[in-house]
Amino acid sequence: MIKVNKHSTASSTIRSILVTIAVLSLIVCLTAGSTQAVGLTINKTTAQSNQIVGNNIIGGVPTRITWEATVGANETVKQITLVFPEGTALGEGANSKATVLDDLTRLDAPQTSTISAEQTTVTFDEPVASGLLIRIEMYFIALPEASGEYRLTGSYVDSAGKERELQASRAISVISATTVDVITLWMDDQPWVELWNSVLFLKVFLNPQLIVASIPALFLGWLRSLLLVLVGFPLAIPIGLAISFLRMSKLRIIRFFAAIYVNVIRGTPLFLQIYIAFFGLPFLGISIDSYILGILVLAVNSSAYLAEIFRAGIQSIPKGQFEASASLGMHPAQTMFHVILPQTIRRVIPTATSEFILLYKDTSLLAAVGVMEQMMFAKSMVASTGNMTPYIVSAGYYLLITLPLTKIIAEFEKKLAAADDNSSAPDDKKKPKMSLLERMKSIQKIKALRNKK
Amino acid sequence: MSKKRSLVGLAICLMMAISLSLVGCGGSSGGLTITPGVLTVGSDCDYPPFIEMQGGQPSGFEYDLLAAIADEMGLELVYLEPQNFDTLLASVAAGTRMDVGVSSFTITDERKQLVNFTIPYFDSNQAVVTMIDSSYTNAMDLDGETVGAQSGTTGADWVRENLGPDTELKEFNGASELMASLVAGGVEGAFYDEPTAAFFVANTYTNSHIVQSIPTGEQYGIAVAQNNTELLNTMNEAMIAIKKNGVFDEIFSRHFPGVSPPSLAA
Numbered sequence: 001m002i003k004v005n006k007h008s009t010a011s012s013t014i015r016s017i018l019v020t021i022a023v024l025s026l027i028v029c030l031t032a033g034s035t036q037a038v039g040l041t042i043n044k045t046t047a048q049s050n051q052i053v054g055n056n057i058i059g060g061v062p063t064r065i066t067w068e069a070t071v072g073a074n075e076t077v078k079q080i081t082l083v084f085p086e087g088t089a090l091g092e093g094a095n096s097k098a099t100v101l102d103d104l105t106r107l108d109a110p111q112t113s114t115i116s117a118e119q120t121t122v123t124f125d126e127p128v129a130s131g132l133l134i135r136i137e138m139y140f141i142a143l144p145e146a147s148g149e150y151r152l153t154g155s156y157v158d159s160a161g162k163e164r165e166l167q168a169s170r171a172i173s174v175i176s177a178t179t180v181d182v183i184t185l186w187m188d189d190q191p192w193v194e195l196w197n198s199v200l201f202l203k204v205f206l207n208p209q210l211i212v213a214s215i216p217a218l219f220l221g222w223l224r225s226l227l228l229v230l231v232g233f234p235l236a237i238p239i240g241l242a243i244s245f246l247r248m249s250k251l252r253i254i255r256f257f258a259a260i261y262v263n264v265i266r267g268t269p270l271f272l273q274i275y276i277a278f279f280g281l282p283f284l285g286i287s288i289d290s291y292i293l294g295i296l297v298l299a300v301n302s303s304a305y306l307a308e309i310f311r312a313g314i315q316s317i318p319k320g321q322f323e324a325s326a327s328l329g330m331h332p333a334q335t336m337f338h339v340i341l342p343q344t345i346r347r348v349i350p351t352a353t354s355e356f357i358l359l360y361k362d363t364s365l366l367a368a369v370g371v372m373e374q375m376m377f378a379k380s381m382v383a384s385t386g387n388m389t390p391y392i393v394s395a396g397y398y399l400l401i402t403l404p405l406t407k408i409i410a411e412f413e414k415k416l417a418a419a420d421d422n423s424s425a426p427d428d429k430k431k432p433k434m435s436l437l438e439r440m441k442s443i444q445k446i447k448a449l450r451n452k453k
Numbered sequence: 454m455s456k457k458r459s460l461v462g463l464a465i466c467l468m469m470a471i472s473l474s475l476v477g478c479g480g481s482s483g484g485l486t487i488t489p490g491v492l493t494v495g496s497d498c499d500y501p502p503f504i505e506m507q508g509g510q511p512s513g514f515e516y517d518l519l520a521a522i523a524d525e526m527g528l529e530l531v532y533l534e535p536q537n538f539d540t541l542l543a544s545v546a547a548g549t550r551m552d553v554g555v556s557s558f559t560i561t562d563e564r565k566q567l568v569n570f571t572i573p574y575f576d577s578n579q580a581v582v583t584m585i586d587s588s589y590t591n592a593m594d595l596d597g598e599t600v601g602a603q604s605g606t607t608g609a610d611w612v613r614e615n616l617g618p619d620t621e622l623k624e625f626n627g628a629s630e631l632m633a634s635l636v637a638g639g640v641e642g643a644f645y646d647e648p649t650a651a652f653f654v655a656n657t658y659t660n661s662h663i664v665q666s667i668p669t670g671e672q673y674g675i676a677v678a679q680n681n682t683e684l685l686n687t688m689n690e691a692m693i694a695i696k697k698n699g700v701f702d703e704i705f706s707r708h709f710p711g712v713s714p715p716s717l718a719a
Contacts, residue, residue: 046614048610055618105576106576106672369630370623380624382543386567
């Protein structure tokens with residue numbers, strides 16, 4: 001009984017499904033019939049960004065428009081006319097060409113095409129069959145200068161010679177030119193710029209338009225690079241200091257491991273370390289934001305160099321001072337933080353600053369693994385313009401930081417040298433006194449030790 | 454003493470050799486190629502099955518094609534060390550280091566402003582590669598995500614033109630780095646040429662797959678400096694010649710079995 005029941009409900013559902021399918025297919029047929037009047041389904045209409053920097057489409061500047069449509073069932077296309085929005089202009093060498101594809105296979109499609117500021121017409125020698133994809137690329141078309149949404153309209157002719165309206169394309173958003181765009185466009189027309197760019201070297205390395213475009217474009221990259229090192233370097237200081245203490249530890253095993261850390265990091269290229277961190281860590285299931293990972297790699301790398309700088313700095317302080325402090329009853333940690341380190345800091349500032357400069361320049365290596373920093377910005381500009389000028393401007397941005405710092409180091413070293421000279425000039429007289437004091441203190445210390453024992 | 458003298462001698466020899474080679478370079482600029490009798494090729498050498506380094510030697514379809522073309526032209530084929538793709542066209546345009554750039558360059562009118570292209574030798578499309586375990590089903594799913602492409606490629610251009618402004622595009626030097634980043638989770642999807650994508654997902658990065666092939670119908674051409682039309686014409690003639698005598702089709706079918714070779718028409 002139950003089975004029969006189930007069966008009857010099942011058959012009724014099947015029947016209702018069949019009815020729905022019939023109704024649906026009727027609707028589909030009707031709508032298909034109405035779309036068949038359109039015959040061409042526009043898949044997309046896009047324009048390539050024509051900003052030197054940025055991803056927008058500026059009005060009044062030539063760009064490439066791509067229009068794609070699929071030929072509907074039972075339809076053929078002999079000719080397509082695309083009408084540009086009013087106010088469109090043609091750039092030098094403007095042209096249009098159609099590519100016909102059967103799925104992913106490019107077909108030979110002999111054609112003639114004409115183009116004007118109003119429209120472009122592509123006529124195929126053989127009508128394009130149904131189901132095929134037509135892709136029309138229009139090169140060097142300047143869309144209207146005023147910002148807004150623009151559509152391509154137009155018509156097509158089928159093999160029977162009937163002309164039909166095209167459905168309107170999706171809109172292309174156009175913005176009006178930015179200040180930088182306005183300046184570079186103005187420069188394009190200047191005779192002195194033309195003269196300058198007629199020299200290949202100047203054109204490729206010091207292109208005036210690209211200098212103007214690069215400066216604001218690379219600024220964000222410059223900040224990002226600077227931030228990498230401004231966070232990474234301070235992070236490296238405590239790590240480096242800790243490692244330098246471990247390097248001077250009384251325990252051999254600790255010294256051993258600290259030495260391995262320093263030597264492995266200093267002995268391998270930073271580039272390699274970056275690759276290992278970026279492509280290796282994810283395999284361990286560790287996923288860190290690439291910018292933060294970049295900072296961490298820089299900090300670890302720099303910490304090894306700083307460790308050696310600090311160690312050298314600490315060890316350059318005469319041993320006598322440790323002993324003197326000890327004799328004054330200071331704890332070793334107190335000695336380190338109140339006597340030794342303040343002097344060490346002064347001594348290591350020049351070398352540590354050099355390390356800062358090196359690290360700052362090394363941030364550029366992160367471009368290879370996709371961290372958005374200055375080099376990356378410059379690289380993508382060079383790639384899109386085929387011109388080296390963004391690299392030169394980028395060099396200027398690096399120098400903006402490194403030159404003043406180099407100058408500061410030089411000044412500081414001069415000061416240190418002067419201080420050393422001052423202390424060493426009357427050295428001959430002072431030295432016996434000092435050493436006498438030291439000797440007395442060490443004797444005291446030895447005595448104290450003896451007494452303890 | 455004698456050791457010192459021989460060192461000085463060696464140094465002088467070296468200097469002479471260097472200056473001679475420099476003179477040689479300068480003097481030959483009028484010929485068909487930079488170094489007479491040699492066709493110097495620049496490529497990024499990281500785009501299988503077209504070109505890749507195997508045991509320190511370039512190999513692949515483009516290498517075999519260039520070898521056949523050079524043979525036809527009576528020139529010796531020399532590949533430079535792998536070049537950066539994004540600056541390769543500029544190097545070709547400069548015309549001082551390499552005669553031609555062959556790195557699966559899609560012929561576009563923008564690029565034609567910088568260099569000339571030979572007749573197309575390959576029809577290509579774009580592809581989107583994602584990890585198999587990801588949920589993306591087509592290119593537009595990646596709108597607003599972090600995606601990758603090779604710097605200076607039509608793939609990078611496609612992303613900029615077709616995906617929305619919220620999409621973050623990371624650009625990489627080579628296709629291998631792009632794929633390594635995809636596998637490492639640095640990007641959600643990789644956009645590059647379909648034949649190379651198909652090769653990589655089948656052979657190297659088997660835990661990734663092509664989620665969508667994008668029909669673009671782009672065609673590869675060999676880039677030649679604009680001031681060297683003689684070389685361009687000779688290369689075109691050589692390409693037509695090897696198409697006629699069947700060498701081109703033989704090479705093509707060896708690398709792309711089952712695919713019909715292009716007509717090599719302009």
